[in-house]
Amino acid sequence: MSKSTRCQARVDEYWQGCGFLSPVQNDKRCKAGEVQTAPGPSHQLGQKKENAMTSRSKKMVGYTIEMPCPCGHIYVTVNFKENGGVGEILSKLGKSGGCASAIVNGLARVASYALREGMDVQYLEKAVIGISCHRNPAWDNGEMVTSCLDAIGRAVREAKSLHEEYHVQTHEVGQAANLLASSAA
Incomplete structure (x- = not known):
C-alpha cells in the first residue's frame, strides 16, 4: 500500500467516523487495508451525539454593557441562566458591517455555544482580556481597552x-423581610 493510499484511507476513516485519528503518523507500516488510529473520545468524530446542543433557556436575565474599544463602541449583552451562571453572550459593534463586526459576532456565538455546553466563563475572560490590535487603545474608567475582544472580556x-452585587442585595433584602415577618409574628 503506497503512502498516498494509506493517507487516503486515514482520511476516509476520519470522515466515516470509524475512529479518532492520531495527528502523528506512526513509523510502523500498516498492513494492506489497515489504518492506524488512536483511542478517541466517548463519541467518535463523525457520529452525532444524542443531544448535540443543549437548548437555550426560554427566559434569561441579562445586562447590556456599553464599552469603548479601538473601533468605537461595543455593546455586549451578558445573559444569565437561572442557576446564576453566564448562559449567553451577545455583541454588537457600534458600526455595522465589516470584518471587525463579523469577528465580534462570531466570538459571541462560539462563546454562547460553549457556555451552553458547560464551559466556565472565566476561560473566555482569560483568553480575550489583553488581546490587542493595531489601533490605538481606548480608555474605560482609567483602564486601557486594547481591542474589541478585550472589550468583550471586560x-x-x-x-x-453587577449580577453578583444584585443577588447579594436581593438576598439581604429577603433576609431583612424574613426577620421583620418573624419578629411581627
Whole structure:
C-alpha cells in the first residue's frame, strides 16, 4: 500500500467516523487495508451525539454593557441562566458591517455555544482580556481597552460583578423581610 493510499484511507476513516485519528503518523507500516488510529473520545468524530446542543433557556436575565474599544463602541449583552451562571453572550459593534463586526459576532456565538455546553466563563475572560490590535487603545474608567475582544472580556467581567452585587442585595433584602415577618409574628 503506497503512502498516498494509506493517507487516503486515514482520511476516509476520519470522515466515516470509524475512529479518532492520531495527528502523528506512526513509523510502523500498516498492513494492506489497515489504518492506524488512536483511542478517541466517548463519541467518535463523525457520529452525532444524542443531544448535540443543549437548548437555550426560554427566559434569561441579562445586562447590556456599553464599552469603548479601538473601533468605537461595543455593546455586549451578558445573559444569565437561572442557576446564576453566564448562559449567553451577545455583541454588537457600534458600526455595522465589516470584518471587525463579523469577528465580534462570531466570538459571541462560539462563546454562547460553549457556555451552553458547560464551559466556565472565566476561560473566555482569560483568553480575550489583553488581546490587542493595531489601533490605538481606548480608555474605560482609567483602564486601557486594547481591542474589541478585550472589550468583550471586560464587559463580561463587569456584568458578572453587577449580577453578583444584585443577588447579594436581593438576598439581604429577603433576609431583612424574613426577620421583620418573624419578629411581627
